[in-house]
Amino acid sequence: MKRIIYLFIWMLCVSNLYAQTDRQLIREGNRHFRKGQYAQAETSYRKALEKNSRNPQAAYNLGCALMSQKNDSVAVEQFNNAALLQTDRVHKAMAYHNIGVIQHQKKNYGAAIEAYKQALRLNPHDDDTRYNLALCKRQLQKQQQQSGGGSSDKQQQDKNNQDKKDQNKDKNDDKKQDQKPPQQQPQNERMSRDNAEQLLNAAMQQEKQTQERLKKAMQQPRRRKLDKNW
Secondary structure (H helix, E strand, O other): OHHHHHHHHHHHHHHHHHHOHHHHHHHHHHHHHHOOOHHHHHHHHHHHHHHOOOOHHHHHHHHHHHHHOOOHHHHHHHHHHHHHHOOOHHHHHHHHHHHHHHHHHOOOHHHHHHHHHHHHHHOOOOHHHHHHHHHHHHHHHHHHHHHOHHHHHHHHHHHHHHHHHHHHHHHHHHHHHHHOOOOOOOHHHHHHHHHHHHHHHHHHHHHHHHHHHHHHHOOOOOOOOOOOOO
């Protein structure tokens, strides 16, 4: 009888160990991931999914491992899978966030914007997603402006031709002015010119500062890594 009891208890322990295997494999994959061993992490996460195909944590972390190895199309599949399986809104939003980052990096701005919006619907307090969305919209606008380069080139050429005409006209006017005796400028006119120069300098300084801010902003979108609780 004692042998039977011991055997039954041992079988229960094995059963409990088997039930936890997918979680243990996820933790194993996380250790590899934090060391930068993304291929090993991928293997652990895939084994976890083999044990439990409906584990959203394994699917999300597998997406992160694939993303780190530049296997973007497969990573998107795993993030979509994680979003479908996940019930927690914050974790679901993280999956859509990373989908947005992948599309963003590929300059698929329309798809990226939709993914970021979906992430913000689930987690409106995510500042990283909000930042990426604003950056993506700015880059999409720039892309659309550049796509109309043909007509803008012609307009620029016409503008250059007109500028040359204006410069030649100004040179002729300057020659005529040189032939006239010098005249004293009225006080009000000198003040107006000084004010105009001050305004121009202020505008140029403001434009320089704006360009510097935009240059800093035009960087890679922020991505979401593994959640420590997963």
